[in-house]
Amino acid sequence: MIDRIRTLLAQNPMIPIDFGALSDNANLYDAGLTSFASVQMMLAIEEEFDIEFPEQMLTRRTFSSIASIAAAISELTAEQV
Amino acid sequence: MNVMGKISNPLALSPADCTADRMARVAAIAADAVDAVDREGRFPQEAANALRHERLLGVAIPAEFGGEGLGTAAIADLVVQLAQACGSSAMVYAMHQIQVSSLATHGVTSEWHRAFMRRVADEQLLLASATSEAGIGGNLRNSICAVEVADGRFSLTKDATVISYGANADAILATARRAPDAAHSDQIMVVIPADANRSLERKSVWDTLGMRGTCSDGFLLTAAGEATQIFPKPFSEIAAQSMLASSHIYWAATWFGIAADAFARAQAFVKAAARKQPNVTPPGALRLSEAAAKLQEMKGHLVAAIHRFEAAQQDDDDLSSIGFAAEINALKVASSEKAAEVVRIAMLITGILGYKNGTPFSVGRHLRDVTSAAVMISNDRILANTSTLLLMSRFDTSLGS
Numbered sequence: 001m002i003d004r005i006r007t008l009l010a011q012n013p014m015i016p017i018d019f020g021a022l023s024d025n026a027n028l029y030d031a032g033l034t035s036f037a038s039v040q041m042m043l044a045i046e047e048e049f050d051i052e053f054p055e056q057m058l059t060r061r062t063f064s065s066i067a068s069i070a071a072a073i074s075e076l077t078a079e080q081v
Numbered sequence: 082m083n084v085m086g087k088i089s090n091p092l093a094l095s096p097a098d099c100t101a102d103r104m105a106r107v108a109a110i111a112a113d114a115v116d117a118v119d120r121e122g123r124f125p126q127e128a129a130n131a132l133r134h135e136r137l138l139g140v141a142i143p144a145e146f147g148g149e150g151l152g153t154a155a156i157a158d159l160v161v162q163l164a165q166a167c168g169s170s171a172m173v174y175a176m177h178q179i180q181v182s183s184l185a186t187h188g189v190t191s192e193w194h195r196a197f198m199r200r201v202a203d204e205q206l207l208l209a210s211a212t213s214e215a216g217i218g219g220n221l222r223n224s225i226c227a228v229e230v231a232d233g234r235f236s237l238t239k240d241a242t243v244i245s246y247g248a249n250a251d252a253i254l255a256t257a258r259r260a261p262d263a264a265h266s267d268q269i270m271v272v273i274p275a276d277a278n279r280s281l282e283r284k285s286v287w288d289t290l291g292m293r294g295t296c297s298d299g300f301l302l303t304a305a306g307e308a309t310q311i312f313p314k315p316f317s318e319i320a321a322q323s324m325l326a327s328s329h330i331y332w333a334a335t336w337f338g339i340a341a342d343a344f345a346r347a348q349a350f351v352k353a354a355a356r357k358q359p360n361v362t363p364p365g366a367l368r369l370s371e372a373a374a375k376l377q378e379m380k381g382h383l384v385a386a387i388h389r390f391e392a393a394q395q396d397d398d399d400l401s402s403i404g405f406a407a408e409i410n411a412l413k414v415a416s417s418e419k420a421a422e423v424v425r426i427a428m429l430i431t432g433i434l435g436y437k438n439g440t441p442f443s444v445g446r447h448l449r450d451v452t453s454a455a456v457m458i459s460n461d462r463i464l465a466n467t468s469t470l471l472l473m474s475r476f477d478t479s480l481g482s
């Protein structure tokens with residue numbers, strides 16, 4: 001799933017971050033993720049995985065790293081990371 | 082613990098202990114100077130001195146660091162009180178309190194910032210902020226300048242297009258990129274006291290329609306100091322967890338206070354007319370009730386936002402949620418628009434005596450001051466940001482029962 005997320009985000013022109021240079025646990029906000037880009041990221045993930053993030057998951061922490069995004073997706077899809 | 086003891090002991094509760102009484106004395110002084118401050122576009126020095134004298138600059142510092150530990154609601158009330166006397170003084174006080182909230186929220190884990198909080202409380206330091214910068218177009222979460230840190234020291238040069246009351250502040254909290262090779266949004270905030278390690282070169286003068294006393298001149302800020310003056314948390318967290326909410330709440334409190342004073346003047350006008358002709362309903366009475374309803378809406382929104390913030394402060398996830406940011410953004414836009422509407426109605430009610438300066442019913446200054454509300458961080462920019470957030474966030478319809 002990590003690879004799927006990486007591929008998805010890397011090809012999104014609205015998210016100007018070099019994911020190749022980041023570890024799974026690297027803080028995306030420190031890497032320059034803006035609130036606008038984070039929303040673009042959420043929309044792309046919802047579309048790709050056919051999920052909808054509930055309100056309580058829409059926090060900074062959920063989208064702070066590739067690993068935490070993967071954890072949130074698996075929680076919603078009950079899929080293994 | 083001491084606070085509880087104080088409240089339960091009536092002997093200890095002298096008038097000097099009541100913050101509302103202390104602010105009432107400041108407001109009286111600010112009101113005497115307001116016309117001169119507005120006309121000359123000068124810093125409200127009398128009000129600033131009075132705030133120091135009444136020790137109201139450190140009230141939001143936690144008690145363990147020498148302050149009085151007042152929360153958001155209490156501070157917002159003080160801002161409203163002062164805004165009814167002088168909009169510029171209230172905005173200066175509001176902006177100071179926004180900086181204090183960053184310190185109180187994000188400075189407790191750092192030795193340097195704890196010591197600085199003690200200084201703010203002991204010496205009643207006035208804090209300003211340098212977030213705007215030439216070339217970034219007003220986006221708080223974006224810096225061009227960067228701190229350079231070496232051997233435990235930092236240096237920074239910032240072309241700050243606006244530092245409100247920068248020349249009058251005892252310290253400036255400035256944002257910058259973490260390092261020369263960091264991304265534009267990878268920012269830190271650093272406390273820069275007004276000492277020999279800092280220089281301010283004025284680049285532009287604040288000559289504006291309203292809020293003239295905030296003296297929001299542009300400066301070239303050059304500073305050096307200990308690297309420990311940099312907040313331990315990244316600015317992105319400070320912005321999301323304390324600055325966003327405290328800014329919009331204290332600004333809204335300022336605009337509410339200005340609108341409330343304009344309303345009071347309109348009410349006095351209608352009352353005077355009713356006294357002269359007891360059998361005739363003054364034509365302005367209808368508009369007065371319209372203005373009262375809008376003022377009530379402002380108050381309701383502000384109170385709800387304060388409750389929302391105080392609840393969210395218990396929960397970092399809630400505080401940094403998209404829903405919270407969207408709600409707090411809405412407060413800024415709604416209250417800035419509403420304040421202008423209330424003052425405009427007050428102008429219609431008071432007529433030529435309201436339009437004219439120097440009458441008991443003058444509301445020209447109020448109208449000019451609240452006009453700043455829609456442009457200090459443009460409402461259009463905030464609406465655009467919020468509309469992005471609303472792609473994800475759902476509206477919370479619960480009434481909080």
